[in-house]
Amino acid sequence: MTVDSLGDVSVSTSYGRPERGGSPSPSTSNATTPSDFPPLHLPPKPKIFHGREAVVQQLKTTLLQDEGTRIAILGTGGIGKTTMATIMLHDPDIEAKFGMRRIFLRCEAMTSADGIVSGLAAALNVATDGNSDLIHSVVQYLRKTESPVLFVLDNFETPWDSPEQDAVEETLGHLDTVENLSFVVTMRGTKRPGCVKWSQPALTSLEPVDLLAARTIYLEDGGRDGDGLDKLLEALDGLPLAIVLLAYHGQTHSPAELAVAYEAERTDLLNRGRRTRLTSVEVSISFTLNCQTMRDQPDAQAVLRLLSLLPDGVDDAELPDVFPNLSHRRRALCTLHDVALLSRSGSRYKVFAPIRECILFIQEPAGPFLMDMRNYYYRI
Numbered sequence: 001m002t003v004d005s006l007g008d009v010s011v012s013t014s015y016g017r018p019e020r021g022g023s024p025s026p027s028t029s030n031a032t033t034p035s036d037f038p039p040l041h042l043p044p045k046p047k048i049f050h051g052r053e054a055v056v057q058q059l060k061t062t063l064l065q066d067e068g069t070r071i072a073i074l075g076t077g078g079i080g081k082t083t084m085a086t087i088m089l090h091d092p093d094i095e096a097k098f099g100m101r102r103i104f105l106r107c108e109a110m111t112s113a114d115g116i117v118s119g120l121a122a123a124l125n126v127a128t129d130g131n132s133d134l135i136h137s138v139v140q141y142l143r144k145t146e147s148p149v150l151f152v153l154d155n156f157e158t159p160w161d162s163p164e165q166d167a168v169e170e171t172l173g174h175l176d177t178v179e180n181l182s183f184v185v186t187m188r189g190t191k192r193p194g195c196v197k198w199s200q201p202a203l204t205s206l207e208p209v210d211l212l213a214a215r216t217i218y219l220e221d222g223g224r225d226g227d228g229l230d231k232l233l234e235a236l237d238g239l240p241l242a243i244v245l246l247a248y249h250g251q252t253h254s255p256a257e258l259a260v261a262y263e264a265e266r267t268d269l270l271n272r273g274r275r276t277r278l279t280s281v282e283v284s285i286s287f288t289l290n291c292q293t294m295r296d297q298p299d300a301q302a303v304l305r306l307l308s309l310l311p312d313g314v315d316d317a318e319l320p321d322v323f324p325n326l327s328h329r330r331r332a333l334c335t336l337h338d339v340a341l342l343s344r345s346g347s348r349y350k351v352f353a354p355i356r357e358c359i360l361f362i363q364e365p366a367g368p369f370l371m372d373m374r375n376y377y378y379r380i
């Protein structure tokens, strides 16, 4: 059966919760289904995109070769997860496989499992007959389409990193039972949600872009070339959001002028216009600072402020000496790594430079843990 042969649509705003534990069976739901798949409604294809060739290749290969692919694009805020997913949605080979059945769902305002389910249902124009949970109707509808469907669930960290985590994972678990459905979640962090059999080899967290890509992005985004550009870009640690924002100011200022300004007023240059997560590194980071995982581990904020004083970061083995009086130091470090505020290279953890600047701008570290840290570094 194709989507064209499905029955009439009836749209309802009511939705229910999935039954805990079980996966919906096609026979338990009488959802009505639309006669056509909903019209394609994708974000525009990013015109400027560099430095991700290997990731694009891996994503494409996985999405094209398998049915029912499950991929998480992970990484810190502003590293380019949404951009990556959007590039993928517009790829001609992906378009050839999934056709009209490519759906992009923003989850940044969804704070519950019900919110996701209603978002999925709305995106598919699926309603329930009142006797079935909406998630069952969604699953039944997806199965009936038979052809491959691709969902991108963008900024999935909002519903997942919340008190509803179990219910949110259960919803993903229901989607995981649909064989003709592929889904890509983009999420801040370094860990994938449970209840899903993620496709292997799993994608590793997005890394910063290299200097060559940073330079190309900066120039294509309108920044002027000039002496000292590479040094300026090196100070951004390859974070695309910071590169794009600095390029905005670089339209009217040379790299040399920006270098002087960046020295004096760092975070000001990592903002532009109205302050949103896409126009301000500080606003972008504040979303992660306020997520549930961070709130559950209050020491993590203190450790982050302290590590922001260390451009070279800290080695795992140094932790007991650097923070001798912090009882949950390793847990705090793990938390920061889980939410991708810390990058890890071998046994060394560090905070990306633009994030460091913003953290220090928001609140300078102080108190006894700072004294301990200073004492350690004075001694060595």
Ligand SMILES: Nc1ncnc2c1ncn2[C@@H]1O[C@H](COP(=O)(O)OP(=O)(O)OP(=O)(O)O)[C@@H](O)[C@H]1O
Binding pocket: 046, 048, 049, 050, 051, 052, 075, 076, 077, 078, 079, 080, 081, 082, 083, 084, 155, 186, 188, 209, 217, 240, 241, 244, 277, 278, 284
């Ligand atoms: N590979 C890239 N080449 C050029 N520009 C990029 C690239 N990746 C990201 N950008 C730009 O960087 C900014 C942030 O990207 P994006 O929104 O994709 O990050 P994100 O990881 O999804 O952020 P968030 O965690 O807030 O959702 C955007 O302006 C985007 O255009």
Ligand SMILES: [Mg+2]
Binding pocket: 081, 082, 083, 154, 155, 186
């Ligand atoms: Mg995003």
